[in-house]
Amino acid sequence: xxxxxxxxxxxxxxxxxxxxxxxxxxxxxxxxxxxxxxxxxxxxxxxxxxxxxxxxxxxxxxxxxxxxxxxxxxxxxxxxxxxxxxxxxxxxxxxxxxxxxxxxxxxxxxxxxxxxxxxxxxxxxxxxxxxxxxxxxxxxxxxxxxxxxxxxxxxxxxxxxxxxxxxxxxxxxxxxxxxxxxxxxxxxxxxxxxxxxxxxxxxxxxxxxxxxxxxxxxxxxxxxxxxxxxxxxxxxxxxxxxxxxxxxxxxxxxxxxxxxxxxxxxxxxxxxxxxxxxxxxxxxxxxxxxxxxxxxxxxxx
Amino acid sequence: xxxxxxxxxxxxxxxxxxxxxxxxxxxxxxxxxxxxxxxxxxxxxxxxxxxxxxxxxxxxxxxxxxxxxxxxxxxxxxxxxxxxxxxxxxxxxxxxxxxxxxxxxxxxxxxxxxxxxxxxxxxxxxxxxxxxxxxxxxxxxxxxxxxxxxxxxxxxxxxxxxxxxxxxxxxxxxxxxxxxxxxxxxxxxxxxxxxxxxxxxxxxxxxxxxxxxxxxxxxxxxxxxxxxxxxxxxxxxxxxxxxxxxxxxxxxxxxxxxxxxxxxxxxxxxxxxxxxxxxxxxxxxxxxxxxxxxxxxxxxxxxxxxxxxxxxxxxxxxxxxxxxxxxxxxxxxxxxxxxxxxxxxxxxxxxxxxxxxxxxxxxxxxxxxx
Numbered sequence: 023x024x025x026x027x028x029x030x031x032x033x034x035x036x037x038x039x040x041x042x043x044x045x046x047x048x049x050x051x052x053x054x055x056x057x058x059x060x061x062x063x064x065x066x067x068x069x070x071x072x073x074x075x076x077x078x079x080x081x082x083x084x085x086x087x088x089x090x091x092x093x094x095x096x097x098x099x100x101x102x103x104x105x106x107x108x109x110x111x112x113x114x115x116x117x118x119x120x121x122x123x124x125x126x127x128x129x130x131x132x133x134x135x136x137x138x139x140x141x142x143x144x145x146x147x148x149x150x151x152x153x154x155x156x157x158x159x160x161x162x163x164x165x166x167x168x169x170x171x172x173x174x175x176x177x178x179x180x181x182x183x184x185x186x187x188x189x190x191x192x193x194x195x196x197x198x199x200x201x202x203x204x205x206x207x208x209x210x211x212x213x214x215x216x217x218x219x220x221x222x223x224x225x226x227x228x229x230x231x232x233x234x235x236x237x238x239x240x241x242x243x244x245x246x247x248x249x250x251x252x253x254x255x256x257x258x259x260x261x262x263x264x265x266x267x268x269x270x271x272x273x274x275x276x277x278x279x280x281x282x283x284x285x286x287x288x289x290x291x292x293x294x295x296x297x298x299x300x301x302x303x304x305x306x307x308x309x310x311x312x313x314x315x316x317x318x319x320x321x322x323x
Numbered sequence: 324x325x326x327x328x329x330x331x332x333x334x335x336x337x338x339x340x341x342x343x344x345x346x347x348x349x350x351x352x353x354x355x356x357x358x359x360x361x362x363x364x365x366x367x368x369x370x371x372x373x374x375x376x377x378x379x380x381x382x383x384x385x386x387x388x389x390x391x392x393x394x395x396x397x398x399x400x401x402x403x404x405x406x407x408x409x410x411x412x413x414x415x416x417x418x419x420x421x422x423x424x425x426x427x428x429x430x431x432x433x434x435x436x437x438x439x440x441x442x443x444x445x446x447x448x449x450x451x452x453x454x455x456x457x458x459x460x461x462x463x464x465x466x467x468x469x470x471x472x473x474x475x476x477x478x479x480x481x482x483x484x485x486x487x488x489x490x491x492x493x494x495x496x497x498x499x500x501x502x503x504x505x506x507x508x509x510x511x512x513x514x515x516x517x518x519x520x521x522x523x524x525x526x527x528x529x530x531x532x533x534x535x536x537x538x539x540x541x542x543x544x545x546x547x548x549x550x551x552x553x554x555x556x557x558x559x560x561x562x563x564x565x566x567x568x569x570x571x572x573x574x575x576x577x578x579x580x581x582x583x584x585x586x587x588x589x590x591x592x593x594x595x596x597x598x599x600x601x602x603x604x605x606x607x608x609x610x611x612x613x614x615x616x617x618x619x620x621x622x623x624x625x626x627x628x629x630x631x632x633x634x635x636x637x638x639x640x641x642x643x644x645x646x647x648x649x650x651x652x653x654x655x656x657x658x659x660x661x662x663x664x665x666x667x668x669x670x671x672x673x674x675x676x677x678x679x680x681x682x683x684x685x686x687x688x689x690x691x692x693x
Contacts, residue, residue, distance in 0.1 A: 057455045108669050114454040115396035119607055120668045122600050126661035130654045248462070248596070255459050291474040300463035307460060311451050 024156040029281040030274065035163030037273025038170040039237075042225035043250035044257065044265035045173060046218040052194045052260045053214035056106065057114075059121040062247025063128035064219055068094050068226030070136050073143050073239055083146055087227055091220040098219025099212040106215075107208065125244070132241060139239045145231035166228040170266065173221065177262050190214065194260070249276075252303035258316020267314065272299045339534060341527075358519055362512035363503060369629070370511035371583070376625035377518035378579045383605040383617035384525045385572030390603070391612040392533050393565040394545030395449050399461030401598035402468035403438050403570045407577020408487070408587050408594070410434040413478045415488030426492050427517075431578050438574025439567045446566025450559060465596050472589035484588025487581045491517060511583075518579050522618065525572055530614045532568070541565055542612075604660070608667045610676025619675040627663070628656040 043065060050058045071093055075086035101124055109117050142149065147161040181187040192200040193210040201207055229243045237243060253272040257264025280295030312318050332338050342348050362370060382400055389395050414430035417423065425433075448460055472479045479485055491498040491514065498513035532538050540561050543551035552558050581587050601624065609620020635641040635652040643652055650658075671677055 051455075055455075057458070105665055105669055112668075112672065113394065113396070113611075115390055115458065115603060116607060116611075116668055116672070118396070118455075118458060119600070119603055120665055122604075123661045123664035123668070126657055126664070130658045130661070134650060134654050248466075251459055251462060255456065259455060291470070294470075297467050297470040300466050303463055304460065307452060307456060308448060311456060 025281065027155070027157045029277050031157055031159050031163070033274035033277035034270060035160065035166055035273070036277055037253075037270035038163070038167045039225065039229060039246065039269075040250045040253040040273050041170050041266045041269025042166070042173070042221065042228060043247050044254040044269050045170075045177070045262060046221040046225065047250065047254045048257075048260060048262050048265045049177075049214050049218045049221065051254075052262075053190055054102075054106070054211050056117050056121070057259070058218065059118055059247075060101075060124040060128065061218065061222055061250075062244035063125040064094060064098065064222035065226040065229065065247060066132055066241065066244035067097070067128050068219075068223030069143065069230030069239060069243060070132050070139065070226075072223065072227050073136070073139060073230060076144055077140065083144065087223070090227075091223045094219035094223035095216035096219070098215035098217075098222075102212050102215035107211070129241065129244060142233050142238050143227065143231040145227070147231065149233050160232070162228065162232045166232075169224060169228060170269075173224065174262060174266050181262075186213070249299055252299035255303050255313055256306050258313030260317055261313070261315035264313060264315035272302065275299065275302055341530065358516075362508060362515045365512065365515075367509055367511055368633075370509065370515055372625060372629040373622075374511050374514045374518050374583055375580075376621045377515070377522045378576055378583060379602065379605060379625055380522050380618045380621035381518070381525050381579065382573045382576035382602050383609065383621050384522075384529050384614065385569040385576065386602045387606045387609075387611065387614070387617045388529050388532065388541075388572070389565045389569035391606055392538065392545060393541045393562065394548075395562060395565060396454065396458050396603075397461045397566075397569075398458055398596065398599040398603065399445060399464040400573050400602040401594045401596065402461075402465050403442070403573035404577035404580055404598060405468055405472055405589065405594040406438055406441060407434040407574035408581030409472060409479050409485070409577075410437055410574070411578040411581050412485050412487045412587055416485075424488055427488075428493065430488075431575060434574045434578045435571040438577070439571035442567045442570025443563060445570065446563035449562050449566060461599075462596060465599060469589050469591055469595060472594075479587075479589060482588065484586060484590070487585050487587055489585075491582060493517065514579070514583060518583075521575065521579065525575070526614050526618065529572075533614070537561070537564075604664050606674075608663065608674050610674035613674075613676040616674055616676030619679075623675065624660070624663075627659060628653075631656045631659070 043061060046061045046064070047058060050056055050061075068090055071090040072086050075081045075089055076083060079086075081089065105120055105124070106117065109120060145162070145165075147165045150161050151158045152161060152164075153159075181191055189200070189205045190210050190213065192203065192205055193207050197207050200210070225246075226243070229237050229246060230239045232238060237246070249272075250269070253268040254265055255268070256271060257266070257268030276295050276298050279298040283290060283294050283298075284292055306313065337343065342351055361373065365373065382404060386397065386400055389397055411430045411434055414425045414433060415427075445461070445464060449457055452460060473482055489499055498517050499510050501508040501513040501516070533541065540551070540556045543554070543556050544558065544561050544565075548558055548562075551561075584593070587593075605620035605624050606617055607620075608623060609618070610616025631641075631652055635643065635655075640650055641652045641655055642650070667674060673680075
């Protein structure tokens with residue numbers, strides 16, 4: 023039982039990371055119908071910009087995060103305005119490729135500027151563990167879960183009760199109808215990219231202040247976004263709540279598989295948990311092509 | 324009666340001609356001369372670059388059939404490249420077939436068939452999934468494929484990888500070391516002949532598919548699949564069929580890719596997602612829905628890093644070290660690649676093929692502007 027609780031707590035922490043990244047995907051997909059392959063790049067850039075702000079500029083943690091979130095928002099909105107706005111109406115793969123182009127550029131810039139970074143961002147929660155019963159939990163993991171929860175809560179309230187949120191939902195529902203109501207669809211597109219950019223910074227901070235294989239302050243944290251794909255697809259591409267549920271399911275599945283599969287189904291190999299999310303995603307998609315909470319696409323003939 | 328304009332298509336027979344104008348026939352002869360002559364004059368570096376460009380052209384032709392003509396976006400190409408390469412390495416190995424290993428033609432065909440079969444299975448979800456969801460499923464395929472390649476040690480050699488057959492025997496000629504007029508050509512020069520012959524065959528195959536009845540069906544599926552189904556196009560047959568053919572072609576490209584790089588390992592940097600992205604970039608930079616665009620795109624995307632590599636010593640801000648000041652030349656090549664993709668997507672959506680057509684139209688209708 024201790025083992026299960028230990029694994030489950032790790033799974034929830036990993037799931038919260040996936041959820042944070044998937045949330046960025048969902049915000050953009052909802053408004054613009056684009057899967058942003060550069061989300062991982064924005065996460066990476068966010069982590070290193072916060073590191074730069076604390077380490078080189080000497081800001082303390084929270085002001086650094088705030089400044090970087092504004093920068094992330096600006097980068098997202100700028101990319102939308104310069105590149106994607108000219109590509110509206112083009113095939114899905116062309117738009118995806120444009121975001122991959124951004125990902126490649128960000129990756130190369132980050133590895134060129136920050137050649138030898140520290141191991142992790144200095145953060146208020148640090149790398150200490152606390153013990154609950156027999157279970158050891160990283161403080162950064164608790165912080166990640168709280169941040170993810172707060173962000174989703176904010177999203178829910180903003181989308182539901184503010185004028186901007188309603189305008190964004192209207193844009194996602196029907197662009198022409200939104201235009202007819204006097205909503206600036208362009209501004210909503212740019213806004214959703216800006217939000218995704220700052221959410222990516224937050225995900226980058228949580229990943230960059232952690233330590234372990236594939237996380238911490240390294241160029242590989244951008245790859246987490248590829249693992250967050252299954253989380254996003256599982257929840258449905260256009261559902262923020264789905265991103266959280268999908269993230270938790272994928273995170274838990276991955277960690278529990280890693281904990282129990284080597285013992286019980288050994289023949290699958292020793293790092294099967296790494297590809298488990300993709301299998302879960304494939305199975306869910308074959309049964310429900312629009313994910314668990316995604317809205318079904320209506321096609322006119 | 325003299326024809327007003329050679330480019331004008333007047334009946335279906337005109338439309339079916341592969342090399343319609345004398346200029347095209349002259350270009351064909353020039354290409355043949357280049358094909359036969361280039362390996363004799365190129366050094367190892369450039370022969371290698373052009374061979375690799377040819378290999379990516381083969382894969383890009385397959386992907387263009389699937390994405391450019393049928394509209395089914397896929398980022399799974401890297402998986403089929405790996406499938407073809409590992410099949411070739413296993414069948415060509417000395418431990419198979421009584422200590423001799425199978426000849427090139429055999430493992431090429433087996434790899435193509437195997438690629439087609441797996442393509443069939445992968446194509447089935449395409450009947451249910453569209454657009455973004457399909458892209459993500461093919462992304463999953465690449466990761467699952469890499470995992471299988473890493474774990475199936477008897478075939479792939481595990482993480483350390485495996486080596487490819489050294490000899491490339493076709494009808495008793497070893498293209499790995501081809502005698503030519505007193506000298507022996509290197510491996511890259513020999514492979515150049517094999518690879519570009521396969522490029523020509525693949526291009527002809529794809530061209531023949533797209534300019535006839537199945538091709539029109541594929542394009543109908545691309546433009547609107549429901550409408551295509553209404554006018555009697557079987558979605559099952561053409562969507563899955565496009566996956567089968569495209570995967571078989573990618574698998575053939577994989578065999579050649581393995582022969583080119585020789586030491587093959589399931590490295591995410593070699594046969595991972597970015598390889599798939601590269602193929603997608605090639606067909607978009609080259610020209611979606613054109614046959615020669617795939618080849619032009621492969622030459623541009625394959626040639627640019629090579630040119631940067633060669634001129635980097637004369638460019639002050641480029642270095643070949645990873646840690647010193649200045650920009651590493653590989654990093655710069657990658658940056659340029661990313662910028663190139665975005666610039667083409669925004670400014671020239673029809674790619675190199677579109678540029679070429681515009682230039683051609685300008686000269687054909689000169690002195691009138693359109």
